[in-house]
Amino acid sequence: MATEAERTEPGRVELKDPLLAALLAWLIPGLGHLYQGRTAKAVLYAVCILGTFAYGVYLGGRSDLGYGRAVYFSFRPGDRRLPFLCQVWAGLPTLPALIQANLAQRRKPPLWNGFMAPPRLEGENAAGLANSPTLNDLNKALSTRFELATVYTMVAGLLNILAIYDAWGGPVFAEKKEEDEEGQEAAKQPRGERKRVADEQSGPAGETHSEATPS
Amino acid sequence: MKSEDGLPGAPVMLPVLIATVEVNMLWYALPLIVAVSLVYAATRHEDMRPILQHALRVGMYIVGFMLVIFVVLWLMLFWVSRPA
Numbered sequence: 001m002a003t004e005a006e007r008t009e010p011g012r013v014e015l016k017d018p019l020l021a022a023l024l025a026w027l028i029p030g031l032g033h034l035y036q037g038r039t040a041k042a043v044l045y046a047v048c049i050l051g052t053f054a055y056g057v058y059l060g061g062r063s064d065l066g067y068g069r070a071v072y073f074s075f076r077p078g079d080r081r082l083p084f085l086c087q088v089w090a091g092l093p094t095l096p097a098l099i100q101a102n103l104a105q106r107r108k109p110p111l112w113n114g115f116m117a118p119p120r121l122e123g124e125n126a127a128g129l130a131n132s133p134t135l136n137d138l139n140k141a142l143s144t145r146f147e148l149a150t151v152y153t154m155v156a157g158l159l160n161i162l163a164i165y166d167a168w169g170g171p172v173f174a175e176k177k178e179e180d181e182e183g184q185e186a187a188k189q190p191r192g193e194r195k196r197v198a199d200e201q202s203g204p205a206g207e208t209h210s211e212a213t214p215s
Numbered sequence: 216m217k218s219e220d221g222l223p224g225a226p227v228m229l230p231v232l233i234a235t236v237e238v239n240m241l242w243y244a245l246p247l248i249v250a251v252s253l254v255y256a257a258t259r260h261e262d263m264r265p266i267l268q269h270a271l272r273v274g275m276y277i278v279g280f281m282l283v284i285f286v287v288l289w290l291m292l293f294w295v296s297r298p299a
Contacts, residue, residue: 013261040263048250055246148243155247159254166258173259 013038013170022168027091029160032167045163053090053156057116060149062141066114069138070149073101074118079135081118083150089157089164248277 025032030046060070100117110117256269
């Protein structure tokens, strides 16, 4: 049963350049919606997703170890960081991890006090890496916080996938509002007839997203 | 009620003690529940009011689900730690 607020909600949403908006939403959570003029949702996505990611970055570090140690890119033998496949959906906030991974591959010391730098592999003793912690060191020093940081940053990345889809395809309305109120006869009509009626009701308009998205 | 080592009330208290040791960790779930509820609800609606209403419902579902899992685990722990 739709609530009063849901009944008054407009059924269609103007979506400005969905592909560009989706790309922007991936780069910075909320930016795609800001581009489309959906400011409230942009703020909501930015606060929720970036806030979750930032808290994860904070949890996964310490002043002496560097922050954001749970967000790093590494597909070396002995250290394949699969959580990064979820974290990377948070967009540009994960860019430092890629820069640090590039440096580590060239056996150069990490920047920014090890921020999002991959841990040193056991037995790796390249110049400048002697002070870098290994994955065991990080787990020992941060304990549960390292796992929590991983979860937080992964969840932030996965939530941004929902935001990207929302920027591209618009909201999936939870309930069919007007259709339920008008009765179920319309739903029993042939698909072509329903589309014709919908086209007549909407009239000539820009690219819109129908609320009748199947769930 | 006594356990095998003779401590009064141990079978009853053991699950409670174990459950409360890590209870502070649950606070870390709160920001995640809020964020997940809001973002999920925002993908379903466009206006803020229905988003917040839907987020409240989703949040309650998540907390309810966690409570059910907690009760199931607590009962299992109680059953496992009962005296033979």
